[in-house]
Amino acid sequence: MHRRIADSLLELAQGDITCQTVDAIVNAANSRLAGGSGVDGAIHRAAGPTVLKELSQRYPQGCPVGSAVLSSAGNLSAKWIFHAVGPIWQGGKQGEPELLKSAYRTCLQLAIEHQCKSIAFPAISTGIYAYPVDRAASDALTTIIEFLRQLDSVLQVRVILFSPGAYGAFCRTLEKLLQK
Secondary structure: OEEEEOOEEEEEEEOOHHHOOOOEEEEEEOOOOOOOOHHHHHHHHHHOHHHHHHHHHHOOOOOOOOOEEEEEOOOOOOOEEEEEEOOOOOOOOOOHHHHHHHHHHHHHHHHHHOOOOEEEEOOOOOOOOOOOHHHHHHHHHHHHHHHHHHOOOOOEEEEEEOOHHHHHHHHHHHHHHHHO
16 A cells, blocks of 8 residues: 655555565664664564674664664665654553654664665564554654655655554554545
8 A cells, every 4th residue: 555645655565574675674772772673673683793893883872762763774675773762551650652653753764864765663662562553553653744845855765564453453544644
């Protein structure tokens, strides 16, 4: 599914984020930037060990929740990996929506700062961090749409969903948001 937002393109697809040909791939990282499971593990396996080494050298203190840092992309076809740290879901009362939106917004800002024309996101925080997929879809897509509507350049944004359920949730949410 794809929709034009101002001069940019927002795409939703089911698939493997490590196979995307884009300028930047977003990793759903942990705050230690130490690699992990799920999207984080898949990206690190595909990118190779140089990325983890670079992260430990450049960011020894890690990255705060709600933010993102960049590294080279190692063996991936992208130029960059943006390591975004989303919140662990704790019922929505600990600022999780604001933190998740901030992680997406930071990645979009990094894309512009580094002259990226395309970026691919996973569904940040929806794996072991247990952020409800429907809520994550709304928070992520609202942030992306708002950013693209204010952008005075062109950016292709892909959200790559691993499971059919996540893909369906994001598609339904996108349709609802664009009807408003």
